Amino acid sequence: MEINHDDSHRIDINFENIVYSVPVPKQKEKKIVLKGVSGRFKSGELTAILGPSGAGKSSLLNILTGFTTKGVKGTLEMGKKSSNSAQKLCSYILQDDNLYPFFTVNETMLIATNLKISSRCMSHNDKQILIDNILDTLHLVHAKETRCRNLSGGQKKRLSIALELIDDPPILFLDEPTTGLDSSSSTYTIRLLHNLAREGRTIVCTIHQPSATIYEMFDLVYVLAEGYCIYQGSHSNTVPYLASQGFQCPQFHNPADYLLEVANGEYGNFTYQLAKAAIGDQWRTSSSTVYIKDEYENESNSDRNDDGISNDTEEKRISVYTKTSESENLSGKLSFKSSIKTTPSEWTRLWILISRCNVLLFRDWTVTHLKLLLHFISAVIIGLYFGDAGVNANKSISNIGFLIINAVYLWYTSMMPAVLRFPAEISILKKEVFNNWYKLRTYYIATLITSTPIHTLFALVYATVVYFLTEQPPEPGRYLKVMLVYILCTITADGFGIMLGTLVNPVNGTFFGAISSCFMIVFCGFLVLFKHMPVFMRYVSDLSLHKYCLVALTVATYENGRPDIMCPEDSFYCHYSKSSIIMKELGVETETYSLNVLKIIFQLVLFKGIAFFTLRRALVKG
Numbered sequence: 343m344e345i346n347h348d349d350s351h352r353i354d355i356n357f358e359n360i361v362y363s364v365p366v367p368k369q370k371e372k373k374i375v376l377k378g379v380s381g382r383f384k385s386g387e388l389t390a391i392l393g394p395s396g397a398g399k400s401s402l403l404n405i406l407t408g409f410t411t412k413g414v415k416g417t418l419e420m421g422k423k424s425s426n427s428a429q430k431l432c433s434y435i436l437q438d439d440n441l442y443p444f445f446t447v448n449e450t451m452l453i454a455t456n457l458k459i460s461s462r463c464m465s466h467n468d469k470q471i472l473i474d475n476i477l478d479t480l481h482l483v484h485a486k487e488t489r490c491r492n493l494s495g496g497q498k499k500r501l502s503i504a505l506e507l508i509d510d511p512p513i514l515f516l517d518e519p520t521t522g523l524d525s526s527s528s529t530y531t532i533r534l535l536h537n538l539a540r541e542g543r544t545i546v547c548t549i550h551q552p553s554a555t556i557y558e559m560f561d562l563v564y565v566l567a568e569g570y571c572i573y574q575g576s577h578s579n580t581v582p583y584l585a586s587q588g589f590q591c592p593q594f595h596n597p598a599d600y601l602l603e604v605a606n607g608e609y610g611n612f613t614y615q616l617a618k619a620a621i622g623d624q625w626r627t628s629s630s631t632v633y634i635k636d637e638y639e640n641e642s643n644s645d646r647n648d649d650g651i652s653n654d655t656e657e658k659r660i661s662v663y664t665k666t667s668e669s670e671n672l673s674g675k676l677s678f679k680s681s682i683k684t685t686p687s688e689w690t691r692l693w694i695l696i697s698r699c700n701v702l703l704f705r706d707w708t709v710t711h712l713k714l715l716l717h718f719i720s721a722v723i724i725g726l727y728f729g730d731a732g733v734n735a736n737k738s739i740s741n742i743g744f745l746i747i748n749a750v751y752l753w754y755t756s757m758m759p760a761v762l763r764f765p766a767e768i769s770i771l772k773k774e775v776f777n778n779w780y781k782l783r784t785y786y787i788a789t790l791i792t793s794t795p796i797h798t799l800f801a802l803v804y805a806t807v808v809y810f811l812t813e814q815p816p817e818p819g820r821y822l823k824v825m826l827v828y829i830l831c832t833i834t835a836d837g838f839g840i841m842l843g844t845l846v847n848p849v850n851g852t853f854f855g856a857i858s859s860c861f862m863i864v865f866c867g868f869l870v871l872f873k874h875m876p877v878f879m880r881y882v883s884d885l886s887l888h889k890y891c892l893v894a895l896t897v898a899t900y901e902n903g904r905p906d907i908m909c910p911e912d913s914f915y916c917h918y919s920k921s922s923i924i925m926k927e928l929g930v931e932t933e934t935y936s937l938n939v940l941k942i943i944f945q946l947v948l949f950k951g952i953a954f955f956t957l958r959r960a961l962v963k964g
């Protein structure tokens with residue numbers, strides 16, 4: 343598909359003959375979702391994409407935003423000159439309000455502002471003024487210190503819009519912005535979008551069944567049915583257009599409802615006839631330049647939205663970037679027309695994301711505090727269960743079991759949450775990466791940097807408690823070596839979990855995670871000893887990640903130089919009091935600690951690396 347763009351601030355979207363086809367499983371023929379649709383969405387106008395379910399609304403929106411490129415043919419033009427990529431010109435506000443629940447409105451806005459606008463071109467105070475102006479415009483000032491999880495549906499939607507207004511994109515796309523809102527909140531949101539469009543933005547949204555009041559706020563209505571455009575024109579031309587095609591809209595009937603009834607085929611299938619009649623601009627009238635306030639000035643001033651906000655004054659505040667600015671200079675700096683805002687470097691964004699992750703880790707007590715407590719309790723139980731296995735030669739076999747249990751425990755408790763972690767975050771990530779808040783790799787590095795100390799802490803707390811409760815050798819060298827293996831094993835499991843969670847869906851991820859871990863234990867060489875395995879199975883065991891952890895742990899615990907393990911006085915003979923015998927029995931007498939640690943590090947890097955690509959794939963796939 344050919345794409346041209348323009349970086350000026352008023353940008354029209356022209357698209358011609360867009361055909362979108364998707365493969366159908368087990369069929370040669372592709373399904374054609376959009377069948378050559380064309381149109382023009384102008385700057386300064388609010389456009390609604392309407393149509394029955396399955397008509398292709400979301401598909402068209404995804405193509406216009408650049409979310410979908412595969413299977414698309416036709417021409418999409420944004421402005422006249424070829425310049426930036428389409429994604430840099432537009433923001434896409436998804437249907438779900440993907441917000442971090444633990445941040446307040448002001449914190450969310452501040453983080454987004456810092457990610458979008460460099461501190462070199464705007465001071466912290468100016469950023470706060472910008473945020474206050476946007477929040478004021480969107481009637482969110484009173485909720486400034488409210489955490490996102492406590493916001494109402496309407497407030498969340500407005501915050502999602504506010505976040506994208508920070509860097510003032512010339513084009514805003516919204517997928518069903520009124521879904522889940524009550525009627526007054528829906529009216530309020532669309533009125534807000536109408537007035538934002540009047541400032542020169544191109545605003546396009548998909549919508550289901552708009553009320554008559556909402557319908558009249560759209561400058562352009564673009565109706566799809568069965569992949570064809572069956573109407574493109576102003577709301578006021580809907581009834582004449584339908585009449586020209588032989589459909590008489592009953593008096594007092596909402597034209598939008600009637601249009602959708604026709605599109606749904608309730609009066610027969612006239613899609614092709616309407617598609618032919620809808621070609622061209624003849625049903626479009628020149629847009630009004632007045633704010634909705636003027637059009638609706640007779641509306642009752644007592645209209646209130648879901649948050650109890652009076653709707654009568656909101657239009658006066660619509661100038662987001664110039665209102666309440668202390669000086670002319672500042673006003674200019676925040677102006678919509680201004681292009682002096684520069685984005686921060688990815689390094690700066692990395693630090694912002696690291697601090698965001700850290701705050702999240704601290705505020706979500708289930709992620710850190712609860713897990714830490716559970717690791718401690720588990721360690722005490724397991725430690726007491728194995729007793730003095732570390733110093734009692736009668737319990738040397740139990741001590742090997744103890745090492746296996748630890749490796750498996752840390753592996754599972756690290757891998758399983760990782761499987762579920764990114765699927766939960768992917769919608770937020772998708773929104774923020776797509777809207778150019780930061781690059782995916784920056785986010786990924788930030789999560790690596792913040793999660794590593796947490797995993798280290800979990801492993802250290804658990805392993806230290808069990809180490810001393812089971813009376814393992816009180817030698818600093820051995821302790822440090824053992825701890826290093828546990829830490830690496832925990833971080834590797836995290837990478838493995840992320841890879842699984844982003845490769846398949848969470849349900850399958852947990853299943854594959856459990857199955858693969860079972861096989862890794864079976865093939866680790868400590869349940870069926872290496873020397874008892876069929877020869878070819880020994881090679882299979884090389885694929886077991888647990889093998890390297892357990893070999894390294896055994897070598898660190900029993901390697902040469904360890905004095906004989908104590909045989910209790912009441913025992914006549916202890917076969918496993920010599921560490922060399924234990925190592926020989928397990929078939930690890932020739933293994934070295936450092937080589938196995940290197941193999942674990944290799945796996946760690948491999949899984950974390952693959953996990954980045956699987957995450958990227960999951961993001962693109964949506």
Ligand SMILES: Nc1ncnc2c1ncn2[C@@H]1O[C@H](COP(=O)(O)OP(=O)(O)OP(=O)(O)O)[C@@H](O)[C@H]1O
Binds near residue numbers: 364373396
């Ligand atoms: N990737 C895909 N693979 C298979 N079919 C698809 C794909 N994308 C869209 N479709 C099909 O194309 C049609 C239009 O889908 P789309 O989501 O654009 O409709 P819509 O108008 O937004 O519907 P709704 O209002 O119910 O969300 C549907 O029949 C859908 O199943």
